[in-house]
Amino acid sequence: MDSQARQNLDTFLTGKGLRRTKPREVIIEAAFATTEHFTAEELLEMARKLDRTVSRATVYRTLTLLVESGLLREIDLGRDQTYYDPNFLQKPEHNHLICTDCDKVVEFEDEHIALLEDCITRRLGFKPSSKSIQIKASCEELARKGVCSSRRAASH
Amino acid sequence: MDSQARQNLDTFLTGKGLRRTKPREVIIEAAFATTEHFTAEELLEMARKLDRTVSRATVYRTLTLLVESGLLREIDLGRDQTYYDPNFLQKPEHNHLICTDCDKVVEFEDEHIALLEDCITRRLGFKPSSKSIQIKASCEELARKGVCSSRRAASH
DNA sequence: GTTTCTGCAAAGGTTTTGCAACAAA
DNA sequence: TTTGTTGCAAAACCTTTGCAGAAAC
Numbered sequence: 001m002d003s004q005a006r007q008n009l010d011t012f013l014t015g016k017g018l019r020r021t022k023p024r025e026v027i028i029e030a031a032f033a034t035t036e037h038f039t040a041e042e043l044l045e046m047a048r049k050l051d052r053t054v055s056r057a058t059v060y061r062t063l064t065l066l067v068e069s070g071l072l073r074e075i076d077l078g079r080d081q082t083y084y085d086p087n088f089l090q091k092p093e094h095n096h097l098i099c100t101d102c103d104k105v106v107e108f109e110d111e112h113i114a115l116l117e118d119c120i121t122r123r124l125g126f127k128p129s130s131k132s133i134q135i136k137a138s139c140e141e142l143a144r145k146g147v148c149s150s151r152r153a154a155s156h
Numbered sequence: 157m158d159s160q161a162r163q164n165l166d167t168f169l170t171g172k173g174l175r176r177t178k179p180r181e182v183i184i185e186a187a188f189a190t191t192e193h194f195t196a197e198e199l200l201e202m203a204r205k206l207d208r209t210v211s212r213a214t215v216y217r218t219l220t221l222l223v224e225s226g227l228l229r230e231i232d233l234g235r236d237q238t239y240y241d242p243n244f245l246q247k248p249e250h251n252h253l254i255c256t257d258c259d260k261v262v263e264f265e266d267e268h269i270a271l272l273e274d275c276i277t278r279r280l281g282f283k284p285s286s287k288s289i290q291i292k293a294s295c296e297e298l299a300r301k302g303v304c305s306s307r308r309a310a311s312h
Numbered sequence: 313g314t315t316t317c318t319g320c321a322a323a324g325g326t327t328t329t330g331c332a333a334c335a336a337a
Numbered sequence: 338t339t340t341g342t343t344g345c346a347a348a349a350c351c352t353t354t355g356c357a358g359a360a361a362c
Contacts, residue, residue: 018316106282108280
């Protein structure tokens with residue numbers, strides 16, 4: 001977690017009269033030690049590697065805070081659980097492509113599409129506040145060769 | 157529900173060796189009697205207006221079938237429950253804008269954005285299979301006049 | 313010292329499932 | 338008659354919440 005993020009968070013906490021506590025530090029540390037998407041349960045596991053006493057309830061409560069503060073974003077990967085994405089700090093407008101063959105998630109940014117989304121939104125009489133694109137697609141390499149080089153890197 | 161859709165479904169059912177039953181007929185009838193998005197619970201309610209004996213379990217099981225057959229699509233409206241959209245038959249590539257002021261959902265289609273999504277997907281080495289865009293935005297009219305004409309039409 | 317936060321366990325809400333009776337083919 | 342389907346109730350699952358003790362300020 002870079003200093004920019006830590007400052008965002010401090011601003012957020014103090015601005016709301018919230019306290020800097022050990023469990024929060026640990027959970028936040030765990031959340032930003034990775035660039036992988038994770039579920040609440042996975043974050044609990046990661047946080048407990050730093051401090052075994054962290055509770056599930058506090059993880060859920062801290063997740064709510066992090067999403068409100070804009071440090072973390074909920075994303076829909078088409079699975080049953082809510083996933084959280086810690087990469088919006090570095091790539092504020094990225095989107096997700098999900099491989100239907102191996103479930104791997106590819107992040108991509110595209111300024112043209114972002115611009116087009118804004119135009120459409122304004123044309124409809126609205127002011128854009130958040131945008132997300134989810135693309136499901138099959139692997140061309142797998143289709144051609146019967147093997148996919150990123151298969152071993154599948155995200156689950 | 158138009159004849160095209162009914163045929164799709166028949167093909168799907170017979171193709172899988174599945175049976176045409178009363179509860180399924182009723183649930184499907186209810187699902188396509190509206191263009192509104194609905195939850196499983198709401199569909200149960202609608203189906204029970206046609207036949208009071210329909211069970212919740214059968215609604216869930218039939219929803220799974222309808223999604224698999226492509227007649228219905230799960231959509232993410234940023235709420236806690238899964239919503240289902242019966243409008244993909246008429247507008248196969250539409251997307252959703254959600255008003256952050258009144259929660260109204262506006263559907264929109266745009267061929268440029270669809271094309272761009274396809275390009276991006278291929279550039280990444282994939283073949284597109286399904287795409288969805290969710291835009292959250294605030295109402296300009298409400299911001300300017302303090303009132304929004306569609307407020308009364310809010311979807312919840 | 314006051315206020316906020318934590319962990320626990322229980323509750324809440326949605327979705328799935330095992331099973332015996334029932335209906336379609 | 339065979340196989341698939343239904344409704345029920347229970348279970349499974351993820352997430353939220355009430356509360357008493359602990360920690361931050």
